[in-house]
Amino acid sequence: MSDLLYSLRYRFLVLVLLAWAPLPLVGQSVPLTPAQYQQDFEYFWTTVQDNYCYFDKKQTDWPRVRQLYAAELPTVTTRAQFVRLLENALAELYDSHASLSTNRPDSRRLIPTATDVWAQFVGSTAVVFDVRRGYGAARAGLQPGMELVAINDVPVAQALQPFLGRSLKTVDAAAREVALNLALAGDHRTPRKFTALVKGKPRHFYPDQDGLQLEHIGSSTLLESRRLGTVGYIKLHNSLGDNRLIAAFDSTLTTLQGTTGLILDLRETPSGGNTTVARALMGRFITQEQVYQRHELTAEQRQFGVKRSWLELVSPRGPVYSAPLVVLVGRWTGSMPEGITIGLDAMKRATTMGTEMARLNGAIVSYRMPNSGIGFSIPTERLFTPAGLPRENFVPAEYIQPSAAPADQVLEVALQRLGGRGGKP
Structure with missing residues (x-):
């Protein structure tokens, strides 16, 4: 190998410095074999293992990720199922700069690109830190400083549980904050309902009442x-x-x-x-x-x-x-x-x-799996x-x-x- 940097950056990848906006999930004309799904997963896992540069500040047990998700591969028979498995495995990093190039309708929206509210924990209390001007959360009346108590009628402590990795040695503050904001981001098809305390009383906010605006963010001018x-x-x-x-x-x-x-x-x-x-x-x-x-x-x-x-x-x-x-x-x-x-x-x-x-x-590099063609980006x-x-x-x-x-x-x-x-x- 003449140059490690060359081999890392230019084989099966395109160097970019922005998080991908996921492409819609499309049908797969020829189903992959179990061996091909296995090969793609091994490529994904090994690439992250060798190149991801922030393991030292994560509680992620990446070898454990391999065990957990490889065990699920025998049940994968469709591209959509494989995408979900990869999403879950990548989420173990609780890193918003790591993403797939595709998604399902029930995938979480990307943070921060497709979000309109940012929250963080103050002790055990989830508090709105900021809202994005001109978007649904702001128009619905959600304001910085409000205490969040429920997301789609699920108490906050429970709402974030699906987004906490199964491999984590311990659930640190960073993992909890990412999980909280994934819960607030919602998916690509379900209207959101937030419940917050206003002057000590619960009040409901409907950021998607005018439609799923976050699915169509864009401007005609640069x-x-x-x-x-x-x-x-x-x-x-x-x-x-x-x-x-x-x-x-x-x-x-x-x-x-x-x-x-x-x-x-x-x-x-x-x-x-x-x-x-x-x-x-x-x-x-x-x-x-x-x-x-x-x-x-x-x-x-x-x-x-x-x-x-x-x-x-x-x-x-x-x-x-x-x-x-x-x-x-x-x-x-x-x-x-x-x-x-x-x-x-x-x-x-x-x-x-x-x-x-x-x-x-950090700076991300984008890779593509050899059989499914699914791309992923990691710092x-x-x-x-x-x-x-x-x-x-x-x-x-x-x-x-x-x-x-x-x-x-x-x-x-x-x-x-x-x-x-x-x-x-």
Whole structure:
């Protein structure tokens, strides 16, 4: 083997830096044999075993996963059954950056791409942390700070049980939080009902009462922009995986060159993107080549005991926008936009505002099983700030707690910071 990195990254895979949006499950014209299902499962299990880079912070017993799910393989006779087995096995990692390329109608929605609420535990109490502006949970009246007591009439403690892995040595806080948010995400066909306490009394919320909007998230435009007084504002529409964004961003930035400051809103970018687009955008704000993140490939160290890490650079590109810059982030800022945020922060080129981001682990690689053709993506590279902080642990410089206020408080604070005059968010 001439180069481990080559063999890891380019055989049976395509390197991407965003979580896949699952494709609809389609019929299988020729059923696989039991031996083929076994071969695909072994390929899946071994690939994760050899390349997944976050086992050290998980309670997952991956050899136990092999035992548990291999025992179920003799009952698998259809593609749909195999997809469910793979979903359950992958869920043992409780990692929202690990996913399949396909799904069933009763599969859970992807976190954070297809969710509209984020919750976390405060002790044993499930509390709404944030709701996604413009989507069902917010329209139904769910607000940050509310205590959740039931999901589809099932008490929260019971509702999350199906999403806790069977192989876990112990159920840690991270596993409970992922399970809670999977329960809240719902599946692709069932309307959700949340019960929360409002002034001490239970109240029901129906985020899907106007239809399953989360099944049709999308925008006809790559970005939106406007002037807010003397300040420019650019919001990306989850488009960091589309190379056309480079030209659209350049054109927009040209029209905003006369502004006294710029707000770059990354709060609606949950599906990640690619480094080409990310570096293109960051390159418009710097005058010299700079480091924006550090990579670490753990597979080589695991196999040979030799650590492999490197720094990634951003180069200046085009006319530089030199006025002050504020970057807005939140729970629906996922993967590549997290990289942009830590990069602009490390280069001391922007003030970051908002809350924790999606905290998606590392950079992912996508693989495809030899018989079924089912793809799966897992984090294989750890990502850090240039100073060594894990990307998933980054917190914006100005932390703004989500609130129930109808106004966009994060945008208001950004405008105040930039001294915007004469414009309203």
